[in-house]
Amino acid sequence: QVQLVQSGAELKKPGASVKLSCTASGYTFTNYYIHWVRQAPGHGLEWMGMINPTGVSIVYAQNFQGRVALTVDTSTDTAYMEVTSLRTEDTAIYYCARVRRFIPPWFDPWGQGTLVTVSS
Amino acid sequence: EIVLTQSPVTLSLSPGERATLSCRASQSIDIRYLAWYQQKPGQAPRLLIYGAFMRASGIADRFSGRASGIPDRFVAGESGTDFTLTIDRLEPEDFALYHCQYYDGSHLCTFGQGTKLDI
Numbered sequence: 643q644v645q646l647v648q649s650g651a652e653l654k655k656p657g658a659s660v661k662l663s664c665t666a667s668g669y670t671f672t673n674y675y676i677h678w679v680r681q682a683p684g685h686g687l688e689w690m691g692m693i694n695p696t697g698v699s700i701v702y703a704q705n706f707q708g709r710v711a712l713t714v715d716t717s718t719d720t721a722y723m724e725v726t727s728l729r730t731e732d733t734a735i736y737y738c739a740r741v742r743r744f745i746p747p748w749f750d751p752w753g754q755g756t757l758v759t760v761s762s
Numbered sequence: 763e764i765v766l767t768q769s770p771v772t773l774s775l776s777p778g779e780r781a782t783l784s785c786r787a788s789q790s791i792d793i794r795y796l797a798w799y800q801q802k803p804g805q806a807p808r809l810l811i812y813g814a815f816m817r818a819s820g821i822a823d824r825f826s827g828r829a830s831g832i833p834d835r836f837v838a839g840e841s842g843t844d845f846t847l848t849i850d851r852l853e854p855e856d857f858a859l860y861h862c863q864y865y866d867g868s869h870l871c872t873f874g875q876g877t878k879l880d881i
Binding site (some may be wrong): 737 | 795796799806808809812813817861863867868869871873874875876
């Protein structure tokens with residue numbers, strides 16, 4: 643079945659970087675976009691950006707430009723997101739999602755999420 | 763910037779009742795880009811509705827989406843600001859957090875703040 647499996651929980655200090663992974667299975671990786679969304683404790687969903695696994699396009703949400711880098715490895719069907727200069731307010735669950743390229747678009751499925759805790 | 767406002771913040775109902783959740787956009791949006799997700803505690807969001815009214819695979823027909831004043835079919839250029847998720851005959855497993863989302867298919871994506879459906 644189609645699934646996205648994300649890497650395990652991370653504990654980081656302020657100022658550090660973290661690189662999360664999202665491994666896809668059950669479908670052709672390059673036929674769908676991968677998006678990243680985070681959810682801080684007690685908050686709603688916040689979109690961070692997207693990557694076309696063919697490498698043709700990457701888009702970052704304005705709030706994360708310059709601090710987030712999205713990459714893919716098509717040999718392992720894995721997407722990565724690196725977040726630099728971590729702050730305590732970056733503590734959140736980070737999700738990846740498979741996204742249909744055509745209209746109407748949808749996000750399905752989502753990975754199980756990776757908890758990133760930023761604390762000194 | 764498009765802002766989605768969901769109401770109510772919390773909705774308290776009983777099994778068997780009907781739930782009506784609202785999502786209002788700060789400006790008129792193409793209905794094809796409006797989706798709804800369900801999220802249970804400790805779980806990732808799950809797609810319910812996309813294109814304002816199309817049910818995702820495996821989603822019970824108790825769940826329905828509407829765009830106010832717009833019929834449930836895609837017509838080029840149909841847009842609106844008021845969207846509704848209706849859940850008929852509530853089951854215990856329906857009590858969860860619901861998010862609406864606008865994604866324009868390229869570079870713009872935003873979520874509402876969520877509606878918690880409580881028993």
